[in-house]
């Protein structure tokens with residue numbers, strides 16, 4: 534099976550499994566796990582923040598950041614294509630009691646003018662806007678990368694009005710490798726950001742939230758309250774340390790494979806590629822002109838050993854990652870062509 538469904542589908546490599554087996558561990562809840570401490574330091578340094586906390590998932594990073602930055606009844610500005618709005622099961626309402634002002638951006642990226650217009654200072658009648666939310670890369674936009682200047686402009690506008698800012702960095706390293714802009718530059722001025730270990734980096738578990746020492750201290754309080762404080766977590770943190778040392782530069786291969794896939798798909802009759810060339814590791818396309826529905830199409834590719842995602846609004850998404858080679862892309866293109874031709 535060539536699994537292009539998501540970059541979350543990766544399996545640990547032999548080198549990563551060896552690092553996991555040999556991990557030094559301690560009680561992470563008591564800050565005694567050397568591997569967790571090492572991972573937290575590495576991520577804090579990489580994204581240019583004072584401190585970091587290792588958490589079980591990206592969703593927990595987002596939810597704890599939201600909870601730490603806001604009070605109930607406040608408003609958060611985010612693009613309508615944000616993961617926190619679409620795929621986190623209403624966590625913001627449940628845990629933080631916040632409202633969202635959803636901006637209609639360009640594939641997940643909005644402008645400083647839109648922010649300026651959306652901010653409400655708060656009054657007897659108005660909920661105050663207190664947090665700006667951005668996602669680099671934006672997943673529902675198709676792994677699109679915010680240009681550094683645009684990200685800086687929205688963040689500066691937020692800062693001017695006294696808002697905090699959070700950067701969902703599930704795939705921040707994809708953006709950084711694709712553009713050569715350091716992750717710390719993208720994260721500069723944001724009060725918090727995080728990296729996912731289970732996506733392009735290929736780890737089995739975890740994400741790391743970073744910010745000021747004071748922010749992380751308060752975030753650790755919420756981590757504990759919601760049951761996210763772990764014990765000998767060095768076992769899984771070791772995979773993160775290994776990935777940061779071995780799997781970052783190779784993200785360029787995933788981007789190259791995504792470009793190869795998009796270019797190949799664009800040649801197939803009936804396929805409409807929506808982002809050729811893709812910014813990072815995701816290709817979005819439509820199959821309307823093949824005469825097949827998305828579900829019929831995906832059932833047929835699945836039967837021939839290629840898994841892809843019924844994404845949203847009639848789009849199919851294919852994602853490249855560490856377990857997909859350029860030979861796999863060639864094979865996937867053959868399968869798509871066969872299915873598109875009705876064979």
Ligand SMILES: Cc1ncc(COP(=O)(O)O)c(C=O)c1O
Pocket residue numbers: 589590591592593595616617668670671672701703704729731740
């Ligand atoms: C942009 C973005 N943010 C947050 C998450 C949540 O991460 P997790 O699946 O580790 O909870 C994802 C997961 O796909 C994501 O793509």
